[in-house]
Amino acid sequence: LTEEKLGQTERTQYDAEFEALLLLADRSEKWTERMAKAAEAVMQPNPAYRVEDFFSGKLEAAGHRRRERPSPLEELGSALVAASTEIGGIGVDEGGGGGIKFTAQASSDGATTTARYAKSLALAGHAELRLAQLEADFLASCGSAFVAPLRAHLAGDARSLRKERRSLEIFRLDLDWARTRLRRCGDDEAARRAAEQECDKMEAEFEHQLRVTRLLLEGVNATHDYHLNCLNELVAAQLNYHSECLNRLQQLQRQMADKTE
Numbered sequence: 001l002t003e004e005k006l007g008q009t010e011r012t013q014y015d016a017e018f019e020a021l022l023l024l025a026d027r028s029e030k031w032t033e034r035m036a037k038a039a040e041a042v043m044q045p046n047p048a049y050r051v052e053d054f055f056s057g058k059l060e061a062a063g064h065r066r067r068e069r070p071s072p073l074e075e076l077g078s079a080l081v082a083a084s085t086e087i088g089g090i091g092v093d094e095g096g097g098g099g100i101k102f103t104a105q106a107s108s109d110g111a112t113t114t115a116r117y118a119k120s121l122a123l124a125g126h127a128e129l130r131l132a133q134l135e136a137d138f139l140a141s142c143g144s145a146f147v148a149p150l151r152a153h154l155a156g157d158a159r160s161l162r163k164e165r166r167s168l169e170i171f172r173l174d175l176d177w178a179r180t181r182l183r184r185c186g187d188d189e190a191a192r193r194a195a196e197q198e199c200d201k202m203e204a205e206f207e208h209q210l211r212v213t214r215l216l217l218e219g220v221n222a223t224h225d226y227h228l229n230c231l232n233e234l235v236a237a238q239l240n241y242h243s244e245c246l247n248r249l250q251q252l253q254r255q256m257a258d259k260t261e
Contacts, residue, residue: 010179012172012206021217022165028220029158032227036150039234043139043147073132080125088118120256127252131245138241145233153223157216164213171209175202 014022049069070078182195 010176012176014210018210018214018217021214021220025161025217025220028224029154029161032150032154032158036147036154039142039147039150043142071132071135073128073135077125077128077130077132080121080128082125084118084121084125087121088115123252123255127248130248134241134244134248138237141237141241142234145237146230149227149230153227157219157223161213161216164209164216168206168209168213171202171206175199175206178202 178195178199178201182192182199185192185195
């Protein structure tokens with residue numbers, strides 16, 4: 001290896017197709033890791049919370065209960081609902097289809113500005129809580145449909161490929177060293193025969209490992225097909241999430257217009 005770095009010995013070269021497969025595998029692994037991290041940042045923008053969630057997941061797998069953390073939308077919705085109760089004495093029940101039923105006496109004096117404000121707070125609060133649930137459902141889909149497959153690939157196939165590539169590099173170095181020893185045998189026939197046997201053995205092991213590694217490299221295209229399906233599922237989950245959010249906000253806008261007229 002040192003002689004290779006110094007340019008003092010020959011090196012076994014891979015064919016152009018194999019080199020292209022190596023390059024594709026390297027790029028695929030690099031960007032799969034970056035995409036997984038970017039998606040995780042979307043799911044949880046706070047780096048400290050991401051670390052906490054990672055360890056919480058480990059503890060949960062060991063049988064410990066995960067600590068629940070309210071999302072910003074949940075906190076906003078809860079604050080709006082609580083404000084409506086204290087400011088206007090508004091109590092609400094959310095029925096099916098997102099409808100709101102007021103259960104306090106404030107509905108009788110709805111002409112006052114405070115009553116209208118309190119009712120709007122209650123409507124908005126329940127809408128934000130619904131948005132928080134939609135967000136939680138979307139993030140769960142993002143994790144299971146996109147991030148989890150990427151992480152599974154990095155921990156499984158990609159790791160196995162790295163291991164086989166390291167083994168291939170070791171076999172290549174052994175083969176090149178055996179060939180170097182053969183060239184340096186000179187006129188010693190006994191040493192030459194021993195070196196030739198060693199060289200044949202190293203070449204057979206190298207060729208076997210080369211075939212194994214090539215098969216794994218050729219599987220990268222199949223991995224891309226699978227990840228494309230995962231990407232389609234992510235986009236479908238995003239479309240459904242934003243569509244549901246739009247519908248809920250449009251409903252809220254109509255409800256607030258009715259209650260404040």
